[in-house]
Amino acid sequence: MTGRSTTSPPRLLAGRTVLVTGASRGIGAATARLLGGHGAAVGVNYHSSRAAADEVVGAIRAAGSPATAVRADVADADEVQAMVESVRAELGPVDTLVLNAAGHKGAFAPRPLIESTVSELAALVDEQLRALLGPCRAALPDMIESERGCVVVVGSGMSTQPQPGMGLPSVAKAAADAVARVLALELGPLGVRVNVLAPGFVETDTSARFVPPAAREHLAKSVPLRRNAVPDDVAGAVLLLVSEYAGYLSGGRIRLSGGL
Numbered sequence: 001m002t003g004r005s006t007t008s009p010p011r012l013l014a015g016r017t018v019l020v021t022g023a024s025r026g027i028g029a030a031t032a033r034l035l036g037g038h039g040a041a042v043g044v045n046y047h048s049s050r051a052a053a054d055e056v057v058g059a060i061r062a063a064g065s066p067a068t069a070v071r072a073d074v075a076d077a078d079e080v081q082a083m084v085e086s087v088r089a090e091l092g093p094v095d096t097l098v099l100n101a102a103g104h105k106g107a108f109a110p111r112p113l114i115e116s117t118v119s120e121l122a123a124l125v126d127e128q129l130r131a132l133l134g135p136c137r138a139a140l141p142d143m144i145e146s147e148r149g150c151v152v153v154v155g156s157g158m159s160t161q162p163q164p165g166m167g168l169p170s171v172a173k174a175a176a177d178a179v180a181r182v183l184a185l186e187l188g189p190l191g192v193r194v195n196v197l198a199p200g201f202v203e204t205d206t207s208a209r210f211v212p213p214a215a216r217e218h219l220a221k222s223v224p225l226r227r228n229a230v231p232d233d234v235a236g237a238v239l240l241l242v243s244e245y246a247g248y249l250s251g252g253r254i255r256l257s258g259g260l
């Protein structure tokens with residue numbers, strides 16, 4: 001008998017340093033907590049919700065892992081560079097990125113794509129790609145130093161199955177898919193894995209603001225598993241993708257759809 005509890009979960013990420021963007025709320029917060037619970041040191045990025053980010057940091061530290069909150073607009077290259085440097089200084093070289101924040105500064109009203117301007121579309125694609133490429137560029141030297149690198153992009157089911165009125169984010173997420181695929185090709189020889197996780201509808205405070213309860217119930221009934229995803233579902237899938245058990249998985253786009 002070792003005296004160790006047989007019920008404590010395995011710490012799959014001991015020795016790893018992870019930066020999760022948009023980790024103050026929703027999917028990012030659940031992911032940061034889960035990865036920290038599995039032994040990773042976690043950089044908790046936020047944009048405006050400092051108190052919420054501090055709460056996530058507190059929960060990770062209480063679970064026994066180091067964590068730090070770091071403010072940055074993921075669409076701003078200088079702020080992203082400073083964020084990665086600050087996480088490195090506090091927690092060590094970043095070997096894993098969970099690129100969850102889409103980088104969109106404002107909410108957009110759902111509307112047909114034909115009623116949107118090319119400039120609006122380009123602006124959303126621009127922000128989304130900055131949120132993806134900026135952290136990768138900034139953390140690449142760390143990943144090479146760690147002799148291990150892993151990037152998970154939180155994409156969306158909409159990139160291949162667009163919904164009416166949601167053309168702008170659908171196109172932006174499709175661009176992110178394409179960039180991630182190229183990064184997997186180009187960074188693979190450096191030991192860096194890149195995958196996209198593409199959830200369908202996920203119950204978060206933000207999604208609840210846009211989709212009324214009746215519509216959310218209707219959505220749940222259309223899912224073979226008969227429920228909508230919650231942030232912990234996405235966090236669990238991220239954990240699988242960043243763990244060593246997925247060591248040969250790169251260039252993938254994994255749908256998290258409940259069977260749809």
Ligand SMILES: NC(=O)c1ccc[n+]([C@@H]2O[C@H](COP(=O)([O-])OP(=O)(O)OC[C@H]3O[C@@H](n4cnc5c(N)ncnc54)[C@H](OP(=O)(O)O)[C@@H]3O)[C@@H](O)[C@H]2O)c1
Nearest residue numbers: 022024025026027046047048049073074101102202204206
């Ligand atoms: N919810 C869904 O149904 C769903 C489905 C598929 C894909 N997704 C994708 O999942 C990701 C997270 O969605 P969510 O629903 O969890 O969002 P959320 O609840 O609105 O949380 C967004 C997070 O991103 C942060 N953020 C926003 N703009 C930022 C910026 N410019 N720089 C840094 N951080 C920023 C927010 O930080 P502050 O609060 O500090 O500003 C917050 O922590 C997004 O990429 C979204 O496209 C969501």
